[in-house]
Amino acid sequence: MTRRFSSPLEAFNHWVESIPNEVFLRQPVNRKFVEFTFAESNDQILRMVSALHNLGIQPGDHVALLSKNCAHWIMADLAIMAAGCISIPIYPTLGAESIHEILDHSESKAIIVGKLDDYASQKAGIPDILTIGIEMYGTMEHHTWERLIAQHEPSATVHEQTSDELMTIMYTSGTTGQPKGVMHTVGAFAQLINTAIDVIHLPERPRHFSYLPMTHIAERAGIELSSVFRGAIVSFPESLETFAEDLSSVQPHIFFGVPRIWQKFQEKILEKMPQKKLDHLLSLPLIGGLVKKKIKKKLGLSASMANFSGAAPIAVSLKQWYARLDIIINQAYGMTEDCILSHFNLPGQNKFGTVGKPLPGVESKLSAEGEILIKSNCLMKGYYKEPEKTAEMFTEDGFLKTGDIGEFDHDGFLSITGRVKDQFKTDKGKYISPAPIELQLLKNYDVDQVCVVGTGIPQPIALIVPSESGKKKSKEELSQSVWQTIEELNPSLEAYEKIAKAVIMKEIWSVENGLMTPSLKVKRNRVEALHMPMYPQWFDHEESVVYEA
Secondary structure, three states: OOOOOOOHHHHHHHHHHHOOOOEEEEEEEOOEEEEEEHHHHHHHHHHHHHHHHHOOOOOOOEEEEEOOOOHHHHHHHHHHHHOOOEEEEEOOOOOHHHHHHHHHHHOEEEEEEOOOOOHHHHHHHOOOOEEEEOHHHOOOOOEEHHHHHHHOOOOOOOOOOOOOOEEEEEEOOOOOOOOOEEEEEHHHHHHHHHHHHHHOOOOOOOEEEOOOOOOOHHHHHHHHHHHHHHOOEEEOOOOOOOHHHHHHHHOOOEEEEOHHHHHHHHHHHHHHOOHHHHHHHHHOHHHHHHHHHHHHHHHOOOOOOEEEEOOOOOOHHHHHHHHOOOOOEEEEEOOHHHOOOOEEOEOOEOOOOOOOEEOOOOEEEEOOOOEEEEEOOOOOOEEOOOHHHHHHOEOOOOOEEEEEEEEEOOOOOEEEEEEHHHOEEOOOOOEEOHHHHHHHHOOOOOEEEEEEEOOOOOOOEEEEEEOHHHHOOOHHHHHHHHHHHHHHHHHHOOHHHOOOEEEEOOOOOOOOOOOEOOOOOEOHHHHHHHHHHHHHHHHHOOOOEEEOO
16 A cells, blocks of 8 residues: 655655665756655755755745756755745746746745856846855855755754645746746645555556656656655656657656657667668567667666656657557656546556546546546646636636546547637638648658648648658658658548648757747747748749748
């Protein structure tokens, strides 16, 4: 029987008392893992609590955390909780202006700055508040984590968390509009993690690998807080360059990847072993089994008992491709506002093309317009300082409006068919949901990113960023490949949905150029704002496949 806890601090303290000398966190530095036991982590956390209080931070104050995933992210978050403060995580890829907006809006009194790629350019966004750097990652400030823990004794008192107290304000990465601060309680996370422990079965003290931004609700809950509740061993990658090597060395018991990560893994496999060769090897009885084992080991997924995808839709064709390698991907569905206690496919209960059934404690239904509505004890307390926006998110009977359009099948599995805000009208006046069409186009290995658009033109067009394999092809070959996929797809679409043109984009959409969110979803509104003036010209082009000038 797995132990249940009512708060992160209660869970952490249990492991500190019962297995103090077991490894909790593993941080790679110069290609060697620096390990922190539960006792060592606790000692640093309690010293940081003393330091925060000594520097004038009071219980209830807001303390921000700006860092890529690392051992100190988790220690800092636990220290903020243990000091009785409320954490404000900030995406490590944000620029100075966005950082300043969040620190200002959240009224943060202090910020802990950890592992970053370009702190020099972000530093200007931090106003005159208490700033604590971490020497291990080269973020030097007047106050550093290392100096403060050397100067302070461990705090004799630790805040006792209650279920209904505010624990964190998480600013959404937002595919549209300004980020909003989602308020969540201790109890919401406790219920979520205890539910996950009940339905996702892992070994005692599992191995976790943390690489997606912990500022995102899925990683915060599924890796950070799950590791605290399960007493897991958490390892991190050192850099993007060492990511594959680090993941392979860890072989975690659970793996979560957004669709783009699964696409990238596939691309790397096919670079080394083209599809025809892979198909042939998999068809051979003994060799096929060995090839599967080798690929899983190389990816780092040989021990994974549950592989998940979330944050954006994943193509069924991609899941089927992985299933042939005995890598089963479970698509999950949730959002910051519902603390991701929503719908999950689970090992043994996995229906491709759906996002699964409601988790225990979740009530879900569809509005008259087909919008998915969710109710549970884990819904947000609201958007910080935004009562009007909060009110807009709920129905009169207390259901959260997800903004997604869906349908349930006769077995109770939910499929998402589109997003309310993503729908657009062509000038024929017909509404189109682009997401299902985009997923079909992503079946083509030459396509990396796609955005189906059509505002102000008679038929939709597909904006396409080619994959690495697509870029290696000549223009003629790539055009032929893309248009063949569209010709295969169009007969299955309604007349007004049929794709009239494909436009090959000249630059990739990334977090850096503002065309993707930190959780790697395409920012449709930014892509549209940039390219909409060109739609009529592209639509009228004589070629079926147009190259952006």
